[in-house]
Amino acid sequence: MYQLTGLPPFPDYELLDSGNFKKLERFGAYILSRPEPQAIWTPALPDAEWQRLAHAIFERRPGRRDDAGEEGNWALRPGMPEQWYMQYRHGDMELRLRLGLTAFKHVGVFPEQADNWNFIYDTLRQIPEAAPAQVLNLFAYTGAASLAACAAGADVVHVDAVKPVITWARQNMEASRLDNIRWVVEDALKFTQREARRERRYQGIILDPPAYGRGPDGEKWQLEKNLDELLALCSRLLDPGRRFFVLNLYSMGFSALILENLLKRHFPEVTAYEYGELFVPGRDGVRLPLGVYLRFRENAE
Numbered sequence: 001m002y003q004l005t006g007l008p009p010f011p012d013y014e015l016l017d018s019g020n021f022k023k024l025e026r027f028g029a030y031i032l033s034r035p036e037p038q039a040i041w042t043p044a045l046p047d048a049e050w051q052r053l054a055h056a057i058f059e060r061r062p063g064r065r066d067d068a069g070e071e072g073n074w075a076l077r078p079g080m081p082e083q084w085y086m087q088y089r090h091g092d093m094e095l096r097l098r099l100g101l102t103a104f105k106h107v108g109v110f111p112e113q114a115d116n117w118n119f120i121y122d123t124l125r126q127i128p129e130a131a132p133a134q135v136l137n138l139f140a141y142t143g144a145a146s147l148a149a150c151a152a153g154a155d156v157v158h159v160d161a162v163k164p165v166i167t168w169a170r171q172n173m174e175a176s177r178l179d180n181i182r183w184v185v186e187d188a189l190k191f192t193q194r195e196a197r198r199e200r201r202y203q204g205i206i207l208d209p210p211a212y213g214r215g216p217d218g219e220k221w222q223l224e225k226n227l228d229e230l231l232a233l234c235s236r237l238l239d240p241g242r243r244f245f246v247l248n249l250y251s252m253g254f255s256a257l258i259l260e261n262l263l264k265r266h267f268p269e270v271t272a273y274e275y276g277e278l279f280v281p282g283r284d285g286v287r288l289p290l291g292v293y294l295r296f297r298e299n300a301e
Contacts, residue, residue: 187215
């Protein structure tokens with residue numbers, strides 16, 4: 001079923017305004033202005049109000065781009081820290097997530113993913129388990145989805161190609177008073193190929209691949225070339241008896257219908273699934289699209 005999925009209750013995050021290819025957001029106590037290529041409309045607030053409200057403003061570095069995206073610097077108001085924490089709660093799940101101002105405009109948390117965190121947590125809490133569920137998180141970044149699975153009692157394998165990002169995720173785990181996550185610094189496709197050869201089985205797979213990326217040994221990831229192979233491998237790794245799957249993409253030009261077509265190729269037996277767009281509502285009622293997703297769960301009670 002196609003759905004537009006918005007932000008669940010998230011007191012520590014708010015989209016204050018968007019437009020002119022930017023977004024103005026509150027993360028905890030601090031307000032940030034940073035680029036957003038999909039915000040092509042006129043903002044509701046005047047530029048002077050953005051300048052007044054923002055504690056930090058991301059400024060692009062002219063002429064610099066690479067596989068990770070646009071580079072730039074943050075202009076900070078006095079008293080604005082470069083690192084701080086925010087909270088997220090859902091049911092009995094309580095996450096504490098560190099934020100930081102990176103050179104690629106990201107801050108370590110993607111709030112639009114919160115509904116997926118809830119889906120992961122709720123699914124794992126509902127599946128009857130004789131032993132902890134095994135969950136694989138690929139392109140796992142700073143690990144909010146890993147923490148959601150871990151908080152529900154799963155054993156999590158967290159895979160990312162960037163070692164400092166793994167360190168960041170570990171800090172989030174410790175701040176959230178969780179444990180039992182296995183950290184893997186490796187190219188996601190290479191790791192999945194090896195797991196398939198070993199005939200491993202996971203009850204859950206989560207992936208949020210970038211458009212482009214590099215593995216620790218220079219492996220090249222291109223979404224349009226490699227995603228089909230990766231999903232074929234995931235179909236071999238998922239437990240046929242009890243399982244869930246979450247796929248998210250933030251890549252302009254990729255339709256949610258592409259994800260549905262991939263599902264039908266690699267999981268033809270799955271008939272009940274959700275797919276569509278994730279969005280964050282602004283104060284003015286504008287809904288900012290922030291990716292497409294597909295997910296399903298089976299044998300949950």
